[in-house]
Amino acid sequence: MPSITKPLIPLAPLPKNDLGLTIRDYEGAMSTLCAGCGHDSVTAAIVHAFWELSTPPHMIAKLSGIGCSSKTPTYFVRGAHGFNSAHGRMVPIATGANAANRELTYIGISGDGDSLSIGLGHLMHGIRRNVKMVYVIENNGVYGLTKGQMSASADIGSRPKKGEANLLAPIDPITLGLSLGATFLARSFSGDKEQLIPILKAAVAHNGFAIIDVISPCVTFNDHEGSTKSYKFMREHEVKEVQTDFVPVRAEIRAKIPVDGATEVTMHDGSVVRFRSVPEGYDPHDRLKVETYIRDRHDRGEIVTGLLYVDETARDIHALNETPANGLNKVPFDKLCPGGVELAEMQKAFR
Amino acid sequence: MEPTNDQDPNYFHKVVDCQWACPAHTNVPGYLRLIAQGRFDDAYMLNRESNVFPGILGRTCDRPCEPACRRDRVDGSPVAICRLKRVAADLKGDTSDRLPTIPTEKNGKRVACIGAGPASLTVANDLLPMGYSVTMFEQYDRPGGLMRTNIPEFRLPDKVLDDETTVILDMGVDIRYNSPISSLRALLDEGFDSVFVGVGAPRGKELDIPGRHDGVESHIFIGIDWLESVAFGHVTEIGQRVLIIGVGNTAMDCCRSSRRLGGREIKVMARRPREFFKASPWELDDAEEEGVEIVVNHAPKRFVLENGALVGMEFDVLEWDEGARHSTTVGTVIIPCDDVILAIGQENSFPWIERDLGVEFGEWDMPVVDQVTHQSSLPGLFFGGDAAWGPKNIIWAVAHGHAAAISIHNHCTGTDLRERPPMGMTLISQKMGMSEWSYHNDYNPTTRQKMSHIELTRRFESLELEVELGFSAEQTAREVQRCLNCDVQTAFQAPLCIECDACIDICPVQCLTITSNGSEAALRGRLSAPSLNLDQALFVSDALPQTGRVMVKDENVCVHCGLCAERCPTAAWDMELFDLQIPYAQSANFIRIPVRASSGADSRR
16 A cells, blocks of 8 residues: 555645635544555544544644554644554653643544553553543454454454454453543544544543543454454444434534434533434433443343534533643743742642 | 346446447447557457448547547546557458358348448448348449548558448349439339438538629538549649638538648638537547647628639628527628638438328428338338438448448338347456456556657648658557456346445445445435546445345446456355347347358357
């Protein structure tokens, strides 16, 4: 794939967003992932979401660790800031960046290896601190970059391309997040942009750590019979009972869309996440019920997708730490670091 | 929608817009690639297969391919197909050893061609390799027909015309120069198995307004007759002030020829506004570059005579409504002139066809000719070129010649004329390996190259000096890369698709969509990129295996970059070279007469 670049062809004037940018302005370099990789579809969904939200590219920071998934930030929004950290260490970098400059929109792209194996400890602390960022896990159940070993998210009984079936229980980032107090939990499928794009937009609007677990099939090492994270398996076992729309602030002012008793969550920026269809008795605010529902469905061999849990009342890292509204990087240096005399003064209080 | 049948050659043929638009269906992308590779002989021969006169057409073709070109839809100017054709013709080496072998012993069938223009020559080109004997009757002493008499040498040098007509005549045409046919009956009495009429539309239209026949006839010319006289050297000068009436391509040749014969103040008088002109835009540009003035909205009223001499012409000045359907006269004006050339159209004329032979004549006193078989109501009598349905252009005459040759062959073998060999195709994958394709598939943003002309200071030195200089090597190299390789088709196999969206995400023009099936209107409403051109087909796949949705491709916007096939993990998309197999009379699978001779009977092309 690197041999060909996606050409810019002046066929018809492309539509522009509020910033006067076309969707091509939100693309990045050519992907060097395998042809048909689910991650490329996630990339395309991210491109769409940011373009539709009219997020200024220079106000986006994209971060990643190591893995196939962690290559993807290169492939979207070429005008954004980026940081490719050590394996599993994306959350601490993102936390630091967010602490310093809370005005950027942070999006971290990770995989099941980067998040659920080597970086699991950091992930949990990211959840705990409620760092405001979008955290995408491109989950394919396999270590693609090291030629296809089963990962920590592989289901019991799922078979690798070669070798024995997996015997270890998987780590599900959604139930994990529920137990740790995560404030935004969604699952989606790379082959379903119609669902993924609104979830991405809602995640950007969310005031905290927004986890999106995207089943993103590994076309090379985990798309065969016996895999539970293949395109075919997902199409046969995905349950989309929880359906959401993202209603941006402006659209809400323009037209009131009738609500048919559906749950609405107003995000902190005023936009609305509307649950279009949810199973009877489903409450996206009720941690316990959501977990029960997911586990029940899982036991029936179904994979529930959609925006599953959201808590917009929780405070993010800045609210918890009472940091200034416009970011530490805007605080004059002498105020941010008042010097030895002030420090000594402050330390007296702790003696 | 029903799934698209891409096994029908017409489907992919239509995707190759240039080839589809060309009456002779020349394989344009195929020969452009050969030019790009410097294989000029191969490019020329590929051209010759369908259009027979690449050198002539590379200078004079009306280019229906260019407005159709996909590149025009992409960046607003089509590939300079015609000029590139000329490059192949100019730079080719000796191709005589690649021409068909002519059997020394004939099949015993005799065909008469009336006129030695492009239609007749094409008939001869197709039939001679099959063992036919072709006798050609030409009223003048040189071949070429209207290509000789009506296209001035500064556009089409004699050498180019001679070369390409000689190739055919040398296949063994029994050419009879200075032999105008005055009686079809007499010709039929000679016992030909078939007669082909390719006499063109040889009569220029008259303008009967006051003053036309009042003794100044020597200063009023009929355009095509005048051009003929110029071509044969009978006319060598013209007055300083010349008015050309009419604004078709003949008018352009007349005004530019006048400029070379002494005309200084030349005006082309048009009845209608510029957007309704018949002349090709590039011919208008060339004329204006040479200082010819084009005057719109003037309708000729009378010739103005003083003391028995032509001094000018009076015109009604018109105002047109939108669409130029109705006009109102807002005044009159007299424009002084020394000579007038009438170029307001051509007509057919068949005074030599006796009306009791069984040849039916219809509207406008034109023979009734079958659109497919080219046969008149008299079995065995065929018409082609301008003689068939009035003035068109050279490439149409060639297409007619090919079709008529098939009919003549059917006629001579007692086959139903309607039993015509079908179009065929081959599709061959162009994948060479990982990220390797056998065609140059990256989009080149180069703009259309401009043809350079001989400088104006030298241009009028002689009538023979060719104005267009042809593309330089650099221009050729750049221009061929503008071709989008429409013949390298995106072929899709639904059973292989896993609906991973890779092709949809990578497509630079968003021409692909996976959606649930529906009516054409519904599908067009759901495309990733808006459907802007309803003339272009939608490709609709069979139901996809995983979800039952369909893959839809809008052929309008595809640039054949191959990224879909490049990104497809299962090779459901492939880039496949489409080669249209056009049947000709001499196509091997169509020969029904066993050629009698055992040696030298090879009729392969």
